[in-house]
Amino acid sequence: MTDPILSLNDVTFTLDGNAGKVNILKGISLDVAKGETLGLIGPSGSGKSSLLMLMGGLDTATSGTVTALGHDLTAMGEDALARFRLEHMGVVFQSFHLIGTMTALENVATPLELAGMSDAYERAKAELAAVGLGDRADHYPSQMSGGEQQRVALARAIAPRPDILLADEPTGNLDAATGDAVTDLLFDLSEKRGATLVLVTHSRQLAARCGRVVRLADGLISPEAKAEAAE
Template sequence: MAGDMIALTDVRLTLPSQAGMVNILRGVSFRAAAGETVGVMGPSGAGKTTLLMLMAGLERPSSGRVEVAGRDLTAMDEDQLARFRRNTVGIVFQAFHLVPTMTALENVALPLELARSRDAFSRAAEALDAVGLSGRAAHYPSQLSGGEQQRVALARAFAPRPKLLLADEPTGNLDGETGTMVMDLLFSLRENHGATLALITHDAALAKRCGRIMRMRDGLIGEDRAAETGGEDAS
């Protein structure tokens, strides 16, 4: 369908375990338009993170079709997927995943350097400034608070100007006040960049900031509806 940033069709994922084969996703079909914001909720083990991994091309489905930004990820090899992620997808995890031996600026510049961007460090500096951390550019992750580390992670995700942002419990390791500040920043950056956002969260109030809420259970989408409060401007 024209305008879709994400299109999953009957996606299934079965993985082996000591107890036998486990059905992680059991036939998920899902579409999100370009620029849409989707909050993904559900209990642990429902398949939420796996869904995001599939959208990022970090996991392959056992069957079904995964299309992002008009590209069929299931038809790509690993090198093609790596290039696709580099050019199209930004990811923010609960754990910040910063490189401990790199400064904040170097961490943000890393994906730009991998993409061979000639202005990697100037763009990284702009991204750090956008999250209010230009004064911490030379600091290493161990010298930053949890909130600052997640802001660096946000800058790194947004610096390549991705079309799709995937966020997996981005406030899970932060206290309430810091988490709110980080999420305000995430939604502000998303709006400025016009990126599509898929956000995994256990926080119903946070999910309501998205335009749409999807609930997963047992590897299936149990509910998919517009947020009652009318989108990300809700408090």
């Protein structure tokens, strides 16, 4: 593998729950190559989403290192992580996570504005058009269907042209047909923009579209996945 764009080295992640400590990730080492599409699969509670969050610097590993584009995310402060995401990462969530008080256009324009782009709104409009929602720019999330909301979320994630696109069960809340449409968009856009795509999914079909699949079980990469990764 050429220099990985994302590299995790012996990463553990523990949360303090009401019933005591929960070891979610128990030592994950994984490299993702630039331009690769990687699917993370595994049963519920296996730690897929947590792993994705650590890749995006949205949470901090308990131990180990997470490196993205040569930057050690585990050594960065929260603001540095935010700036890093602004420049290099886009994230899509299962529940879309659009800001309810903003229209579709404003949601998409927000990261562009944060990046100080003077043409943020023009770009946002273009991105909305690219996901087929050019005519819904002024609608609030509550006025849109789930599929439409996820397309807005996708446009928002892809708008700043990220190097890495992270998607956490992006079709989990959508019906099959809508899910397929969103999946097509996700893969098309990441390919066109040359983004590395890491996605978490329960869907074998969706995973099958990825260049590589890593299976997690009980906080660890399962052996067959390791073998697959080593090939």
